[in-house]
Amino acid sequence: MRFEPFTRKVFYYETDKMGIVHHSNYIRWFEEARVYALDMAGLPFENVEAMGVLSPVLSAECVYKLPFRFNERFFIKALIDEFGGARFSVTYNVFGEDGVTRVTGKTSHCFVDENMRPLRIKKTHPNIYSVYEELFKTGEDLYG
Amino acid sequence: MRFEPFTRKVFYYETDKMGIVHHSNYIRWFEEARVYALDMAGLPFENVEAMGVLSPVLSAECVYKLPFRFNERFFIKALIDEFGGARFSVTYNVFGEDGVTRVTGKTSHCFVDENMRPLRIKKTHPNIYSVYEELFKTGEDLYG
Amino acid sequence: MRFEPFTRKVFYYETDKMGIVHHSNYIRWFEEARVYALDMAGLPFENVEAMGVLSPVLSAECVYKLPFRFNERFFIKALIDEFGGARFSVTYNVFGEDGVTRVTGKTSHCFVDENMRPLRIKKTHPNIYSVYEELFKTGEDLYG
Amino acid sequence: MRFEPFTRKVFYYETDKMGIVHHSNYIRWFEEARVYALDMAGLPFENVEAMGVLSPVLSAECVYKLPFRFNERFFIKALIDEFGGARFSVTYNVFGEDGVTRVTGKTSHCFVDENMRPLRIKKTHPNIYSVYEELFKTGEDLYG
Numbered sequence: 001m002r003f004e005p006f007t008r009k010v011f012y013y014e015t016d017k018m019g020i021v022h023h024s025n026y027i028r029w030f031e032e033a034r035v036y037a038l039d040m041a042g043l044p045f046e047n048v049e050a051m052g053v054l055s056p057v058l059s060a061e062c063v064y065k066l067p068f069r070f071n072e073r074f075f076i077k078a079l080i081d082e083f084g085g086a087r088f089s090v091t092y093n094v095f096g097e098d099g100v101t102r103v104t105g106k107t108s109h110c111f112v113d114e115n116m117r118p119l120r121i122k123k124t125h126p127n128i129y130s131v132y133e134e135l136f137k138t139g140e141d142l143y144g
Numbered sequence: 145m146r147f148e149p150f151t152r153k154v155f156y157y158e159t160d161k162m163g164i165v166h167h168s169n170y171i172r173w174f175e176e177a178r179v180y181a182l183d184m185a186g187l188p189f190e191n192v193e194a195m196g197v198l199s200p201v202l203s204a205e206c207v208y209k210l211p212f213r214f215n216e217r218f219f220i221k222a223l224i225d226e227f228g229g230a231r232f233s234v235t236y237n238v239f240g241e242d243g244v245t246r247v248t249g250k251t252s253h254c255f256v257d258e259n260m261r262p263l264r265i266k267k268t269h270p271n272i273y274s275v276y277e278e279l280f281k282t283g284e285d286l287y288g
Numbered sequence: 289m290r291f292e293p294f295t296r297k298v299f300y301y302e303t304d305k306m307g308i309v310h311h312s313n314y315i316r317w318f319e320e321a322r323v324y325a326l327d328m329a330g331l332p333f334e335n336v337e338a339m340g341v342l343s344p345v346l347s348a349e350c351v352y353k354l355p356f357r358f359n360e361r362f363f364i365k366a367l368i369d370e371f372g373g374a375r376f377s378v379t380y381n382v383f384g385e386d387g388v389t390r391v392t393g394k395t396s397h398c399f400v401d402e403n404m405r406p407l408r409i410k411k412t413h414p415n416i417y418s419v420y421e422e423l424f425k426t427g428e429d430l431y432g
Numbered sequence: 433m434r435f436e437p438f439t440r441k442v443f444y445y446e447t448d449k450m451g452i453v454h455h456s457n458y459i460r461w462f463e464e465a466r467v468y469a470l471d472m473a474g475l476p477f478e479n480v481e482a483m484g485v486l487s488p489v490l491s492a493e494c495v496y497k498l499p500f501r502f503n504e505r506f507f508i509k510a511l512i513d514e515f516g517g518a519r520f521s522v523t524y525n526v527f528g529e530d531g532v533t534r535v536t537g538k539t540s541h542c543f544v545d546e547n548m549r550p551l552r553i554k555k556t557h558p559n560i561y562s563v564y565e566e567l568f569k570t571g572e573d574l575y576g
Contacts, residue, residue, distance in 0.1 A: 008296065012323060012333070013168055013316050015161035017214055017481075022157045023489040024463070027456040028301050035300060035359060045300070046359045049449075057455040061493035070161055071323065071334045152440065156467060156477070157460050161337075167345040168319070171312040172445050179444060179503065189444070190503045193305075201311040205349035215467065215478045301456055303449035305502055310445045358449055 001134065003040050003142040005075040006033040010068050020067035026103050027060055030092045033076035034107070043131045053125055054116075055109040058087070066102035073097055077143050083136035085122045085129065086110060145278065147184050147286040149219040150177040154212050164211035170247050171204055174236045177220035178251070187275045197269055198260075199253040202231070210246035217241055221287050227280035229266045229273065230254060289422070291328050291430040293363040294321040298356050308355035314391050315348055318380045321364035322395070331419045341413055342404075343397040346375070354390035361385055365431050371424035373410045373417065374398060433566065435472050435574040437507040438465040442500050452499035458535050459492055462524045465508035466539070475563045485557055487541040488548075490519070498534035505529055509575050515568035517554045517561065518542060 016022040035045045048055070068074055075095050082089040087110045094103040111119040122129045135142065160166040179189045192199070212218055219239050226233040231254045238247040255263040266273045279286065304310040323333045336343070356362055363383050370377040375398045382391040399407040410417045423430065448454040467477045480487070500506055507527050514521040521540040527533045543551040554561045567574065 009323075011316065012319055013160060013166045016157060017159035017161070017163045018486060018488065019161045020488075023492060024157055024456055024459040027459055027492075027494075028299065031300055031456070035297075039359070044359060046357070049358075054450060056450065056452075056499075057496055059493070059495045060455060060459075061491070062459075063491045064489055067488075069334070070337075071327070071332060153467075155460065156463055162342060162344065164344075167348060168312055168315040171315055171348075171350075172443065175312070175444055179441075183503070188503060190501070193502075198306060200306065200308075200355075201352055203349070203351045204311060204315075205347070206315075207347045208345055211344075213478070214481075215471070215476060301448060301454045304445060305447035305449070305451045307449045312445055 001041060001138060001142060002144055003037060005077045005143060006036040007073060007075045008032075010070050010072050010074065012070055015070050020069055023062070023064055026062050026064070026094065026105060029074070029076060029094065030060070030062075030078070030090070030105050030107055033078040033092060034090055037078045037135070041131050041135055043128065048128060051125060051128070052113050053119060053121060053128055054112050054114065055088075056112060056116075058108045058110055060105065060107045062103060062105040064103055066100070068096065068102060079139060079142065080132060080136040081106075081139075082108070083132055086118060086120060088132060088136070145185060145282060145286060146288055147181060149221045149287060150180040151217060151219045152176075154214050154216050154218065156214055159214050164213055167206070167208055170206050170208070170238065170249060173218070173220060173238065174204070174206075174222070174234070174249050174251055177222040177236060178234055181222045181279070185275050185279055187272065192272055195269060195272070196257055197263060197265060197272055198256050198258065199232075200256060200260075202252045202254055204249065204251045206247060206249040208247055210244070212240065212246060223283060223286065224276060224280040225250075225283075226252070227276055230262060230264060232276060232280070289329060289426060289430060290432055291325060293365045293431060294324040295361060295363045296320075298358050298360050298362065300358055303358050308357055311350070311352055314350050314352070314382065314393060317362070317364060317382065318348070318350075318366070318378070318393050318395055321366040321380060322378055325366045325423070329419050329423060331416065336416055339413060339416070340401050341407060341409060341416055342400050342402065343376075344400060344404075346396045346398055348393065348395045350391060350393040352391055354388070356384065356390060362390075367427060367430065368420060368424040369394070369427075370396070371420055373408060374406060376420060376424070433473060433570060433574060434576055435469060437509045437575060438468040439505060439507045440464075442502050442504050442506065444502055447502050452501055455494070455496055458494050458496070458526065458537060461506070461508060461526065462492070462494075462510070462522070462537050462539055465510040465524060466522055469510045469567070470563075473563050473567055475560065480560055483557060483560070484545050485551060485553060485560055486544050486546065486548075487520075488544060490540045490542055492537065492539045494535060494537040496535055498532070500528065500534060511571060511574065512564060512568040513538075513571075514540070515564055517552060518550060520564060520568070
């Protein structure tokens with residue numbers, strides 16, 4: 001597997017009266033990058049959910065170093081940095097055209113079924129397990 | 145029934161780089177006012193949905209006369225201005241502390257079941273029908 | 289000029305508890321498509337605003353025919369369908385991979401300066417005027 | 433000073449296809465509660481910004497224990513838990529009608545002027561300084 005960072009431009013409605021991207025949107029960008037990474041891994045998130053595997057967010061954190069402005073292009077590298085079968089966490093590095101990191105973050109997740117009961121996907125959904133495991137093992141090399 | 149207009153203050157994250165509320169948020173405010181009106185009518189929207197009656201939006205329109213700014217208090221009167229059993233429409237009047245209308249709008253809706261099939265609620269859910277009918281008939285007098 | 293429709297996939301956070309894209313988001317998508325069209329026309333919106341020309345939304349309308357779901361790809365053709373120097377309006381056609389229109393809409397705008405005073409851009413910013421005029425005249429042929 | 437927790441109901445557009453509040457919204461709720469606390473302290477945030485004092489977010493974190501659903505009432509206690517003149521941090525406790533904590537969080541901020549240069553508000557804006565200091569010193573007793 002060889003991934004490209006997720007990229008798009010900043011939308012107007014993502015800015016606030018300070019003239020910069022509102023800080024809440026980075027949590028949403030993290031999700032966009034997470035979904036994109038699964039698309040690239042051949043395991044679209046909507047398929048995962050259709051198989052009855054949800055991965056709600058247990059915690060999220062974000063560090064804001066430099067702001068983004070309207071219509072700037074941004075890039076996000078998402079990496080699975082912890083994976084244990086029942087839980088995983090993802091780190092995010094958000095940078096601009098110049099490659100300089102402006103925002104970093106991390107989200108942690110668990111696997112549950114549609115009734116929010118914990119799932120040991122290694123047993124119940126080994127194909128999903130193996131994709132997450134490979135992403136975890138490959139680490140930063142994903143983005144070559 | 146005697147209704148109060150829906151009211152709250154403008155949130156910071158609702159502003160954009162022009163320093164005013166982003167125009168997309170008024171469509172959301174309309175929904176807030178619509179839900180509030182049903183709460184006041186004793187028919188909370190979550191109960192309606194729990195009974196298997198969804199009311200998706202068929203169309204929405206919004207006219208922006210004057211902007212709102214961060215932390216300003218706004219008020220919305222929502223009125224059912226068309227009701228036919230299968231469809232209904234709601235008009236919205238958004239005003240500030242001074243009572244001057246700044247934004248108006250309208251949404252139209254239909255009743256469907258959870259599979260998005262049309263529902264004739266007069267037959268299937270007469271209790272819901274009668275609340276909508278009363279709101280429709282009372283009209284502006286709701287807000288005394 | 290030859291334009292491509294604006295395209296991206298539906299984000300998870302754009303869905304609501306009905307399992308489809310929340311209707312308010314289409315107003316935001318319209319803005320994304322509008323900004324993208326100006327990028328393609330060589331007149332990025334941030335440059336327009338940096339020249340002191342704002343184009344607030346006077347009205348917006350949206351007709352919802354069919355829903356979009358999470359991670360579906362959508363496309364938008366934005367066209368200037370009215371242009372008079374002081375005001376303009378844009379229509380939007382939102383369709384999926386199958387080319388079938390699911391949502392249509394229209395926004396109308398005026399040109400104002402940073403103090404929200406009307407601008408006759410034909411005089412004050414003829415370069416901006418000519419881009420809008422060309423987009424207006426070319427019409428649907430833009431997407432050839 | 434004696435504060436009430438910030439409270440409102442969950443909006444429909446805040447839910448996602450999982451049927452619960454999308455996790456990104458809690459970062460926005462934190463901001464709502466922060467602004468409300470300043471209103472209660474007699475120092476509305478729009479006045480602070482009008483005095484040229486911005487307080488951008490340096491970092492944010494959120495722990496999700498239990499979800500909120502559409503139209504549920506929620507409450508937030510916001511407390512300044514660190515204050516040093518140049519920086520401050522705020523903690524958030526989000527709970528429902530039953531008083532049980534469902535989400536907690538923390539944001540850290542600095543004071544800057546409109547050009548994003550650090551401000552020592554003790555010197556430049558002693559009135560703002562003293563309000564923050566009092567909030568910090570009073571701590572949990574604010575909510576009696």
